[in-house]
Amino acid sequence: MQHVWREGNRVTLLPEASCFLPAMFDAVSQARYYVLVELYLMESGKLADQVCDALIGAAQRGVKVYLLLDGYGAMGLGRPERTRLQQAGIQLRLFNPIGFHSLARNLSRDHRKIVVVDGEVAFTGGFGAVDEFLDAWYEIAVRMEGPVVADWEKLFRRLWRSRLTRAEKGNLTTAGLVTQRAPERYADGVKGRVVSARGYRYQAIRHSLYGRVSEASERLWLCTPYFVPTFSLRRRLARAARRGVDVRLLLPGSEHDHPGVRYAGQRYYQALLKAGVRIFEFQPTFIHAKFVLVDNWVSVGSCNFDHWNLHWNLEANQELESETAANDVGALFERNFAVSQEVDAAAWAARPWGQRAREWIYGLLNAMVTRLK
Template sequence: MAGERFPWHEDNRFELMIDGGAFFPAVLREIDAAQSQIDIELYLSSSGQASQRLISTLLKAVSRGVQVRVMLDAVGSKELEDKERAQLRDAGVELRFYNPLRWFAGSRNLHRDHRKLLVFDQRVVMVGGMGLTDEFCQPDEHGQIHWHEQMLRVEGPVVDDWQKLFERQWKLCERAGLPRLLRLRKRSGRVPAPPQGDAGLARVAHIDSRHVKEMVSCLLAEIARAEQRVWLATPYFLPNWRIRRALKRAARRGLDVRLLLCGQQIDHPAVRYAGQRYYRTLLKAGVRIHEYQARALHLKTALVDNWISLGSCNFDHWTLHWNLEANQQVIDQALAEQVAQYLSEDFQQSTEWTYSAWQQLGWQHRLQIGLWGLVNRLVMRWFGIR
């Protein structure tokens, strides 16, 4: 199955949930409703109120005879306490970890499972950017969720492909502590073109580090045939030259091209500075750049006309080189309108850059951009990332 391109499916149904106050209770409801099987694949997990709520709900599912399998990234789950891991295993939950750190493994330790998907009874999937942490799932003392994120609930034929993707990775993690990493090589091959129609169409898109990069091909193809808009939301903006070129060409064709990026509330400020070195040429080409101010942005969304891609993929150099990622691609008029609505609201809560503002940028800020841009280029060159 390595490198498999999944087809488009018709007759799917979607429910979009914005922020943990909406999607985390929905996850717990799906666990409560499950009758036979629950499969969970997550990158980030840490002990706290959210983990206890999820574990408690999973243990109830196991007690009524539901098979529960949980696959976590070994690095992303480092703050999940041993006692909670033991709770899961002692109750009968099958628990596996992707690529634990190993001495002398070198750059292989950098391969991470960044996917976020939950499959219930092989009938419902929830996919997006959720982390199992209080910052994603629990409101603070002011009633706010720290991370601005989303999950998409999907029913229909496309769920079978999500199950296949989970099963494949589960088998690769079968020997705990010694996952079989795919040999790194670039794959060629065409991805399925979107079919005719404007409702219920969906396909699974995935990245297996350098092995499969179909999401980039899909995005570039959609931008090339776009007629109205290209809106991208991502917290870490370090796109390759092909994506940057496509955005500039779309803007010069007169399309509405907008980026929704992190403002000063970001967990990796150096990445923000490194990505800002691309602002000048993008702004000059007519791309509108918005930095979100309300909270920490974690959305990973592409809206190109009525084509939608959302999930775990950030479209940055590092993601595309090292990570396992998965997005739900959708063509659905109603969902596109929902995505456009919430992105429009987010643009209003953002600071928009202008070319004149860029020209007037202070030397301290430019120094940070130059420094972290240089570091980024050196790291990319060292690892052979393009």
């Protein structure tokens, strides 16, 4: 789904958990009417406890709290935490719990990350409520105020309603959502829109990215943790580099939660390097962030731009057209490039056969998984 572009938004870039977690907890602590949270990952641990405490604190003040979790991504959230949340009056729903039905249905996941408070402020990014985000994974988020908040809230509400049982739909006073509140519009705000995807048939995020990559004139910088791009994206990246665009990829280094995915993506390095694409592998930690900068266009959100996300998952990104936002994201990229190792084209062409074998094996496995459609 592709919402319209909306003027009058205030957007704050929040790099690293040390920035976005306090901002989100502060927003929840000031909630007066309702809090909506939609996450893919939530597992028992320190961060999950902090999230539970914040949501329970809001509920105890009389705020309506709604928590929507993916049925697979939340399998690690224990019964004690779920009981605490529900006993505090928080409404908890699961998207598509794993069951004895079709493989395709089990593979479809809610990968979005949405936090909305009082219809006034929203957050998105690649975050989750697992302890890795406290110190082991590098992630970013954006805080939004203005008309786009209403579009983020509509995404949540649409999916929440689809999770209600027939009985609950007949008694919305107990299971339904509170009335949506309209956000403010700011005269000094920037232009933004929400784009979302739901499986293979609804890929507004992919089409939007492809269009921007094809039209890039100066810079095209992309960060993704799981670089297994489609043929169309690889071709567009190479073409952009050949016509003189500064094309750079910021990808994870050896610190990766799924090393096989890294190897599968590395088999594309040589062709991209030959076309003039620069590739940087982040060294400090595993970089889990997903953000793109094309000239003065920015996209931040949940989508990894890989085959799997684009084919199976519910995803959502915040797009911005703003010189200020682009400069902020560009500066963030530069800081991350500085602590990354750039892949040398000549050295990569001479890489050992062991590395090539890993690329081939994991590339074959990825191709087999991709055909599960």
